[in-house]
Every structure is written in structure tokens, then in C-alpha cells.
Amino acid sequence: MPARALLPVILILPLFALANTPVRVTEAVAGRITEQVPVTGTVTSARSAMLSVSVGGLVESVALDAGARVEAGDVVLRLDAELQQARYDSSRAAVQEAEARLADARRRQAEASTLRGAIPASEIRSLEAEVEMAAAAAARLDAEARQQRALLRRHAVQAPFAGVISEKLVEVGEWVAPGDAVLALVDTDALRIDFPVPQEYAGRLDDQVNVLLGAGDGVRAEVIASVPVNDPTARTFLMRTAVPQELALLPGMSVRARLRLPAAQEQVLVPRDALVRYPDGRVSVWLVVAEEGDTVARERFVRTGATRDSQAVVLEGLAAGQQVVVRGNEALRDGMILTVQGE
Template sequence: TQIESLRAEVSSDEAALVASQAAAREQQAIVERHTLKAPFTGVISERHAELGEWVNPGDALLELVATENLRFDFRVGQDNFAALSPDTPVQITLDATPDRPVSGRIDTIVPVKDPSARTFLVRVLADTANGDEPLRITPGMSARGKLNIDVGRSGVTVSRDAILRFPDGRVTVWVVNTAADPRVVREQTVSTGFEFNGVVEIVEGLSDGEVVVVRGNETLQEGQAVAILQGIP
């Protein structure tokens, strides 16, 4: 009958539709297998295969360099490891824009130190918004980082250049008697504590306000007269 004929035709069309859908899925799978999707936003820095070249699974085809969420890698002295945390603020100064420092935060502290340099790796994320004019940062740029570490105490600090260390374990600085005329120096034994970024904490031996020598201190003698070229007039 005509109804049965129409039913047979519908069944045939449905079977053809299912076959076409299966073929479409197969072609889509082929397309997806031949489509490379970047895992992050970036630019291609190097290409290892040419158009039409046969490659094997696992072969490197491209090198992709990220252009967003860039991080800075710094080497930090091992003495500062215990004082760092993900909340430690960092001030970053790009060598390309030294007049525009940006703030950052520690993202990762890699607890594996370099035994030869006695340092470990700290990875920092920077706030590149920097006001109305965002900074343009590209991979490979060099920068300097300044850590603001709270050691939980306050005290006297001096430049690392003021410290003299001797084989017998003594640590001294040369203190200037600014009240004398002419001004003379005396050698003062000190005990040091925390050290970071060229500054050394003096735990014992110096008082706040005392003037120490930071240049030429290796050849000074007790009671030698000196002239202050920079610092206290």
C-alpha cells in the first residue's frame, strides 16, 4: 500500500541520515586530529615542520612563547628562604624601563637550591597594568627584583662593604669619631645577623647613628685621621 511504501521510504531516509551523521563525525574527528590548538595565548617563535611534511606522534612542530601572565625568575640567596612566602611583596624594575617599577608577588618558591651559587629559584608574577599606561613586557626581558622581607625585628644595618671578616672568625667595622677634630677611626668588633640585598644587620657592637667606613676600610689603622667624602658632612 501507499502508506507502507511511505514508511519504507522514511526508514530508508532515516538510515541514510544516520550514515551521513556517522560520516560527518568521522570527518570531524579527522579535522580535529589535524588541528593544533595552542594551550595558551602566545606567538610562534620557531617552526620545526614545513607544510605538507609527514610527522610522527610526539614530534615537535612549533615553539610557542606566552605573551600573557608572564613571570619573572629570580635567584635568591639561601639565607632568605625561610623568610619568603607567597604573600611576600616584590618590586620589579625592568632594565628597559628603569623609571617605571612595578609591583609583584611571589607565585612559586622552588625549594631546590643551586649548590654552586647557594641560591634558589623564586618565580614572581608582576602587575603590568601600572596605571593608565600598561607596561609592554616580552619574554626574555631582564629585570631586577627587590624583596620586602619582614624579619620581625628592627635594628642597626650597614652596607655589606663596611664589613670586614677575618679567618679567625672576627667581624669588624671601622667607626668614625665625628666629634673629634680631625676625625679619626677606630676598629669595632660586631656581631652580624640577617643579610639581604647588600645590607647586613648588626646585632651587637654598633649604635644607631654611628658612622662607618664603606670604602678603603681594608687599609685603615687605629686612630687614623679621615675625611668624609659622602654621608655625614
């Protein structure tokens, strides 16, 4: 194409730049935005235990299977107690024998006391010592009998609290040693939800935080604990909430929630429509400024923060009170003259 053919195009372009471009504008304001943080937690029980045996033995019976509900004090497993019962019976017989010896010794001592003066003093002291030894022997054997009785009671495993058997670990006929786990028990009445929360939000959790469980409007849950010790590998800390009564949850279930965190201080807010996003990740707004009697568009690159509904936080690059374009900013170029149609 000849060079002179390009001249009309070159002359026309400035005319478009000078033409007034209709836009709508609004003012950046200072305010607080509530940030929503999605988190996923797990339903846990306030009490759970691996029930263990304190004595060794052969499993004679397992009263319940996984899923069964028990009350505090219910016997859930028994060990074969035949030999231990025999040891206990033998210890009780020994106690009865010792008590009889003690009673006989006390009788003879009492008779000797009535004959004091006719019986040598050494014989009386011997009878008194015999009573003391018989009493000591009876006490020792009684202690041994109580020990055998305690061991006999330990052949029956009782539920320490009400709950549900979540796992059965042994069967009838198996041999178990002291300390072996036999059943897993979970309290399903005292539930809570544990959420790992990113550590950057640790300082913002207080009584003003709303925790909404589920989608939509959600169900509000009360924060009952915030554990400040974070996980050094995941960079999270633990937030614990109560389980709302209207939700039927079980231990182990996964729960999605949203934390609604109010901003710690006022920030610059603009409508989301004011932001122009570039493919490389940059974000800008178009300022409305007065220059030499004209209203002109000037692009300003900004750093943004959280968004909520139609509002966005501008962390850097913009001040409250500045005018920004919210409609008509798609095709603006720096220096364009604007016609403001309304706010």
C-alpha cells in the same frame, strides 16, 4: 745601637698611649633594616603550546612563519585531505542509502498495519524487525560519517589561543605522524617574570616585600605567586611577579631586580663608619667605656649582617645603647684615653 740609646724611645711611647685622642661617637640603636637582595629572572608566558597534529598526513600548507601573530581559531597548518574527504563523502552516501532503506521499511510496515488481520502476524513482526534493523544500520553509518567528518576537520590545525608563532617546525611536503609538533605558539599578552630566590628568604616573602625591576629607583612589580617547592640542586624556590605596564618585555628576556625585605625583628644597628674591617675578614667596633674616671677605647669583635645605605646590622658582640666610635677609630689602640668631640 747602644742599649742606653733606646731608653728615650721606650719612655716616650707610654706618653702617646696616655694622651687624649679626639673621636666622634654615637650610640648603637635597636631598629629594623631593609635588606636588598639582587635576583635575576626570566620573562615567561602564562600560556605557551607546541601545536601538534592529531592525524597523520602530508603537510599541504603552513599559513604562517615564526614571528607572525594569530588569533584564536585561525588555521595555521593544513594536511592533504583528499583521501579523507573521499572517505567522508563515501560515509555520507552510505548514510543516505541507509536512511532510504529505513524509510522504505517504515512505509511497508505502515501499509501492513492497515491490513492487520488479512496479513499473518508473523509477517507483521518481520516487518517491525526489519524497521528496527534499518534504524540501527542508519544510526551506525551516521556515527561513522561523523567520525570521518571529525577526522577531516583534524587535517586543519587551529590556534587554541591568540599569540605569536615562536617556531615553525615543519615545511610543506613533509610527512607528520599523530602527535608530532608542527608550530610553537606563545601568548604575549599574559606575561609574568619568574625569579629563582635563595631558599633562606622563603619565609620572608609576604605582602610587604617590594620588588624593584631595573637599576636606580626601579619599577615596582607585584608578587603574584610564591611556589614553595624549591630546586634541590640550586637551593632556590620560585617567585613570580606581574609585568608592569610601563615595561615592554617579551618572553625569554632576562630581568634584573632587587627584593627589599624588611627585617623580621629588631636588630642592633650602627653606622657603617663604626666598623673596622681586617684583611683576614674579622670586623670590630671600638667601644667608649668609662674606667677609673677616664673615657677609654675598648675593641670589641662583632659579627655583622646586612647593610643598607649608611647603616649596618650587628648580629653578635654589641648591644643597643652602647657607645661606639664613628670617627677617629682608624688608629685607636686598646686602652687609649679618648676625648669625645660630639655625637
